[in-house]
Amino acid sequence: MPPFLSVRNLSLVYPDNNGGLRALDDLSFEIRPREFVCFLGPSGSGKTTFLRLLAGILSPSAGEVNFADSRQPKVGMVFQQANLMPWRNVLQNVILPLELEGADKNEARVKAREMIELVGLKGFEDSLPRDLSGGMAQRVGIARALVHDPDLLLLDEPFASLDALTRERMWTELSNIWQAQQKTVVMVTHSINESLFLADRVLVLTQRPGRIKLDLNVDLPRPRNDDVRYTSHFGKLAKELRGAIE
Amino acid sequence: MNPKTLRSLSRGLSLASLLLAIPLWALIVRLSGLPKFILPSPADVWTRFLVALQDGSLLRHTAFTLTEILLGLFVGVCFSTVVGYALAKSRALETVFAPYLIASQAIPVVAIAPLLVIWLGNGILSKVIICSLIVFFPVLVNTIIGVRAVSQSLYDLMNSLRASRWQILFKLELPASLPVLLGGLRIGATLSVIGAIIGELVGAQRGLGFLLQLGNFQYDTSMVFVAVFMLIALALSLYGAVALLEKIFIKT
Ligand SMILES: Nc1ncnc2c1ncn2[C@@H]1O[C@H](COP(=O)(O)OP(=O)(O)OP(=O)(O)O)[C@@H](O)[C@H]1O
């Protein structure tokens, strides 16, 4: 099977006043179709930058990102901060991707309501972002990223602002969505637990400029539930990741 | 006390102070014994108002001034938002044009108003241009501030969804900067009244400014008062109209 996307010698330099700030340095790897890949790395190692490159928001300074059918796939992105439009209510925020695609209005509304229910915000359709808690806003962002059925899901620490209970519920939810719809997912996280619970593969980045330090295959059986965390294999993988991060 | 009762209380107070001002004014006229052509009494002004209303002259002149104001505001706002948007999007354009724009602010519009009337005649055109000149700068500055303040991560969102230029303009930039744009319009609306009056004072055959000057020349001071009150009413209604727009469009 050809890879869904391949990254070759990818570097990114942000322009600044003394020669540019190198955020990513010479990354090369491939991601298979429908693979769930997590990126772990210290703050400032270029994880968000990397997602922006995959989303096509940013162009590489060197190297390239190639997609299977050589065109940019449909992307759903969850940002580090919820990133909602403050003048739109929950429903209008979730509907945005469909609106931009020019989808039928009624169908779009039905689809958006479904997604809002999925993230557990039924009844908040008419609320404005300022009236939501941080965790609720983040869940609106997740609903918005899924509503237009994207091929590639890019998640930038999507669960960082959620409480532990909601976070673990969202893990299961995301796992289910991914297994049902079989999207390719690239997710950035700080949490070893989270990456092992969700991913097929974890890539660890070094300090800035980000390079790949470890490419770990997560061969834990699915569906993964709470118990998986207490197996010795989970412990072994976690230890390996911890070692790479420090 | 909750904010709502506080607000209605202060509104009531401002109305009461207005009502109190009228008897006070009447009292000053009575006590000072000043002649009518220097300080007319409220009753004189009211009678003059009714006369001007009945012979249709007041409404005709007010309508004329209002037309100048609205046209001037429209032209000024259109120009300044387009120019402001271009400057906000391009640092290069800004570095080239900003010095001229700032320098232009050193020239008071009052000083060039006579020139404009000489060049463009004493009809409506010169007033519309004076109005739009006076409106231009504050709306321009607000447009630049508003567009620059649109969050980078919302641009990222729109770009990740492959939004077109127009979609970004209408679904992101416009609604995101609307509060600041309307703030500029609010200042512009009040300034445009001043612009129209300056133009009319310099040279005109119609309008409230003309009426003001006519009253002045003829020692018809009551007429001057009527014109001034009409101007205040115009400015307040324009301000109110913008405030209404803000109420309708800004939910956050
Ligand atoms: N738009 C930008 N312009 C200039 N420099 C930037 C820009 N965005 C990020 N950087 C710099 O690039 C480096 C990588 O940033 P990035 O946001 O990708 O890190 P990150 O891994 O996502 O960090 P965190 O875990 O804190 O979110 C940082 O040093 C940051 O200061």
Ligand SMILES: [Mg+2]
């Ligand atoms: Mg980041």
